[in-house]
Amino acid sequence: MKASLKGRYESEKSSTSVATLSVNAGDANLKATFTDATFVKGPSFDGLSLSLDKPGAFILDYNVAKKDFRFQFMNTVRLLDKPLSLTYIHAHGDNRTALDGSLAFDPANKVGVSYAFGSGNCKVKYVYAHGEMRRTVFEPCYDVSKNVWDFALSKKFEGGDSIKATYQASAKTLGLEWNRDSKVNGCFKISTSFNLADRDIKPKIMAESTLNYDFLF
Numbered sequence: 001m002k003a004s005l006k007g008r009y010e011s012e013k014s015s016t017s018v019a020t021l022s023v024n025a026g027d028a029n030l031k032a033t034f035t036d037a038t039f040v041k042g043p044s045f046d047g048l049s050l051s052l053d054k055p056g057a058f059i060l061d062y063n064v065a066k067k068d069f070r071f072q073f074m075n076t077v078r079l080l081d082k083p084l085s086l087t088y089i090h091a092h093g094d095n096r097t098a099l100d101g102s103l104a105f106d107p108a109n110k111v112g113v114s115y116a117f118g119s120g121n122c123k124v125k126y127v128y129a130h131g132e133m134r135r136t137v138f139e140p141c142y143d144v145s146k147n148v149w150d151f152a153l154s155k156k157f158e159g160g161d162s163i164k165a166t167y168q169a170s171a172k173t174l175g176l177e178w179n180r181d182s183k184v185n186g187c188f189k190i191s192t193s194f195n196l197a198d199r200d201i202k203p204k205i206m207a208e209s210t211l212n213y214d215f216l217f
Helices: none
Strands: 001-010 015-023 028-035 051-056 059-062 068-079 082-091 096-106 108-115 122-130 136-142 148-156 161-168 174-181 186-195 205-213
Touching: none
Parallel strands: none
Antiparallel strands: 001 015, 001 205, 015 028, 028 051, 051 059, 059 068, 068 082, 082 096, 096 108, 108 122, 122 136, 136 148, 148 161, 161 174, 174 186, 186 205
16 A cells, blocks of 8 residues: 655645555555545545546546546557557536547657537647657647647756746746655655736745655555
8 A cells, every 4th residue: 555645835825735545456546635624623525535547547536525526538549550649538527528639759759639628628739858868848739729829848857856847828927847756855846937927926836745655564
């Protein structure tokens, strides 16, 4: 059984904590997630979510307090001898259904399309991984419905560190993120965002730290 404890601080919100318990059930995983709202006023269903997932096949999420569910199915097929990954997502509470597809031409180049049924929102993304180790990734994304572009640039380093910069043209928002995922140096994420349209620029800061545990029975 695996467990993780995550703490989060946001400059415009109070700090929160999240605990997750994961149990391997053959080729699928059972997971329970709790927030501090589950225990702050005594045991309750607030902040409690359950999920069942099989990597590369499906994910089922259930929010116990809201009695809301979300399911996601994934599959990969061959198109012109290239891998085409398809993901179907339906969120019952938001009444949202979407289909995502990505086609990898080679290890360095990939094109993805995301379409939301009902709203008709459609996004087209191109992913280019530069270099022999493909640690630098450039991702321009075109929002067809809004006729705007978004951009992302990320860089991975040895040891588990990575940095990422994003720009959302529709909201004129610049985001910066530093992420570390290391068994030796720990796991955390620090991110900030700026609204460039605001004359009085006040950055929004979010810090997140994760501790992972493995239990043997």
